Amino acid sequence: MHLNFKILCLIICISIFGCKTTEKETNRKIEGENNFFISIYDSDIDNPENDRRCYYMIYVDKIESGRTTTGLESQEKYFDTQLTSNRHLIKVEKWVLNESLGRYVKMNNIDQPKPDFIYINIDKDRIVKVKLKSSKSGTSSYSMTIE
Amino acid sequence: MNGYKKSILLIIFLSFTMSCKISKNSETEPNNTFSNANQIEINKEITGYLESENDIDNYYLNIDEEQILKIELSGIKGVNHSINIFKNENSKPQLIKVIDDNRKSSSETFANLYVQSGQYIFTITHGSRDIKKGNIETPYKLLITSRSYLNEEKEPNDNPYSATEIGDKSQTMGYFSPAQNSLNNDPISRMKEIDWYKFNINISDNTPVLIDLKLSGVTGVDSVVSVLNSAMEEIINVDSAGTGEGEIITDFGIKESGIYYIQVSSKNFLFNHDTPYELQLDYKTYNQNSELELNNSFEKANIISNNIITGKINSPGDQDFYQFIPPFKNKYYKAGCSGVEGLDIIMTVYDNNRNKLFEINNSGPGGSETIPYFMIKNSVYFSVSASSLAASESQYTLAIEKFESNEVLEIEPNNSKNTANLFNNSITGFITYKNDIDYYLIKYEGRQKVKISVRGVKDGKIKISTTDQLGFIIKSKEIESDEEISFNEIFDKKGYIIVEPIVANFEFPYIITIEDL
Numbered sequence: 079m080h081l082n083f084k085i086l087c088l089i090i091c092i093s094i095f096g097c098k099t100t101e102k103e104t105n106r107k108i109e110g111e112n113n114f115f116i117s118i119y120d121s122d123i124d125n126p127e128n129d130r131r132c133y134y135m136i137y138v139d140k141i142e143s144g145r146t147t148t149g150l151e152s153q154e155k156y157f158d159t160q161l162t163s164n165r166h167l168i169k170v171e172k173w174v175l176n177e178s179l180g181r182y183v184k185m186n187n188i189d190q191p192k193p194d195f196i197y198i199n200i201d202k203d204r205i206v207k208v209k210l211k212s213s214k215s216g217t218s219s220y221s222m223t224i225e
Numbered sequence: 226m227n228g229y230k231k232s233i234l235l236i237i238f239l240s241f242t243m244s245c246k247i248s249k250n251s252e253t254e255p256n257n258t259f260s261n262a263n264q265i266e267i268n269k270e271i272t273g274y275l276e277s278e279n280d281i282d283n284y285y286l287n288i289d290e291e292q293i294l295k296i297e298l299s300g301i302k303g304v305n306h307s308i309n310i311f312k313n314e315n316s317k318p319q320l321i322k323v324i325d326d327n328r329k330s331s332s333e334t335f336a337n338l339y340v341q342s343g344q345y346i347f348t349i350t351h352g353s354r355d356i357k358k359g360n361i362e363t364p365y366k367l368l369i370t371s372r373s374y375l376n377e378e379k380e381p382n383d384n385p386y387s388a389t390e391i392g393d394k395s396q397t398m399g400y401f402s403p404a405q406n407s408l409n410n411d412p413i414s415r416m417k418e419i420d421w422y423k424f425n426i427n428i429s430d431n432t433p434v435l436i437d438l439k440l441s442g443v444t445g446v447d448s449v450v451s452v453l454n455s456a457m458e459e460i461i462n463v464d465s466a467g468t469g470e471g472e473i474i475t476d477f478g479i480k481e482s483g484i485y486y487i488q489v490s491s492k493n494f495l496f497n498h499d500t501p502y503e504l505q506l507d508y509k510t511y512n513q514n515s516e517l518e519l520n521n522s523f524e525k526a527n528i529i530s531n532n533i534i535t536g537k538i539n540s541p542g543d544q545d546f547y548q549f550i551p552p553f554k555n556k557y558y559k560a561g562c563s564g565v566e567g568l569d570i571i572m573t574v575y576d577n578n579r580n581k582l583f584e585i586n587n588s589g590p591g592g593s594e595t596i597p598y599f600m601i602k603n604s605v606y607f608s609v610s611a612s613s614l615a616a617s618e619s620q621y622t623l624a625i626e627k628f629e630s631n632e633v634l635e636i637e638p639n640n641s642k643n644t645a646n647l648f649n650n651s652i653t654g655f656i657t658y659k660n661d662i663d664y665y666l667i668k669y670e671g672r673q674k675v676k677i678s679v680r681g682v683k684d685g686k687i688k689i690s691t692t693d694q695l696g697f698i699i700k701s702k703e704i705e706s707d708e709e710i711s712f713n714e715i716f717d718k719k720g721y722i723i724v725e726p727i728v729a730n731f732e733f734p735y736i737i738t739i740e741d742l
Binding site: 180 | 672674690693694695696697698699701713715717
């Protein structure tokens, strides 16, 4: 038992040192435990020429919270964050790449997903995952799972 | 009695006839050959006619000592005439100069023929350009005047073999006269009147000699000066000044002993028979802190030995190359190039492989160009040129000094994604030159939300942008002067920060820090 305890301590020490070494590297690790996840993609892109690079700006309770990963419209783009237990308004805003400008530009309101928001309830020790499926016609559908 | 009277009348007639000849001082035909040439004298004008298209008038002049002659021939209406000058050596006249401006009705002048004891023949004939024709109504007037020879070119000095010898600290007078040289058949400089000079350089201890050459300006003449080596290769050509202005060569380096030649000429056959030019030549020993021309290429770059060098832009196209071998490699250095008033310097830096790193032309005429700091990994090359020259000598000083800093500094060049500096917590950067763009690469293992804080450039304005993995801009912020801003961003494993100047200030840095959230 005493030997087992020593081995356990050694493993813990190695793990801690190992983690520290990783922190010193240029590439850093993501920290935090998030309880809200959203993924967005366009479901009916069937022509590569129309499959633009884009991302979605995410507003939580009307405050800019961050953005999704960048990717093609047909690809799932992710965003996650930690929210307090409460009811929250999640709004998305689509930005697409203008290659001639070399930058992303916000899509006109008329071309934004409709609806571009969803209300979610965050409960303690629960994770909310939202999937937003958008279409060429501009309509969007939300599905939500709670774990 | 009758016989006595006749004798007196004959004497009077002969005396009258002879006195008439002297006072008229005109040619006596036939004088179409050297053997029946008329004798002329200095300071005595003689008149004559080119009576027909075949008429040739020869005059000979006996010279008893070294001197300079000025030859003036008035114009003949409708006739293009010329003067051929021969030196009679061993009864064989040698053509030494042709004076012909190739124009009808105009006079011919030669300001300074150098003569020594002997006989010279002046042949008045038709010019080569126009149809030959006589004129029995308008006479020409030939006048030869003389002065002592003193420190001046020895015309004809129209080729390297007849070049006038000059030396250190010499001041030599010459003329842009005559307008053309018909004997010049060189395909490059055909008909051009070129004054040739030569000087001898002795190099000791392998220390180069610097020469200063100064040609004064002459009214109405746009001059050109060239220096050639003994192989007749042009090693420098100066034509920076305009009409009426002089030309200067300063601190031109000569590394090999030998005879060197100077060519002085005018552009567009411009001439001035009345005002001489002055050619001044000076030698001095090379100083390691001075430019050594020719240094117009990487191969001929001067080594910067003591972190400082002085040089001069000799002409608008002059480009001076220097090589700097840093005493400490992979260190930051600061470089500055300051010039005289009116000189608009362009300082360009190349890496050891002669790739252009950056070109600095931030200031206007008279301003200095500075690179606040840059990393020198190995030796680098500097080139100094100018977009405008100073009114007088366009001198400059190039100085390099080690730059000490405890901060993490940007490493130029980082103008593109490919040359982006890897960002690690914090960076201090400069707008190094106009339109300088700085790229920084951000890398994480995964997706990372960060807080970016930026302090702007004092007295300037910058734009900072964040990009996606491919370098496409996601967000941009403008920062006035040295205000501090911060904003959040998310990087998906990789992204870039781009800094661009809106209002450039090259003196003060910007500082960017990134904090993980």
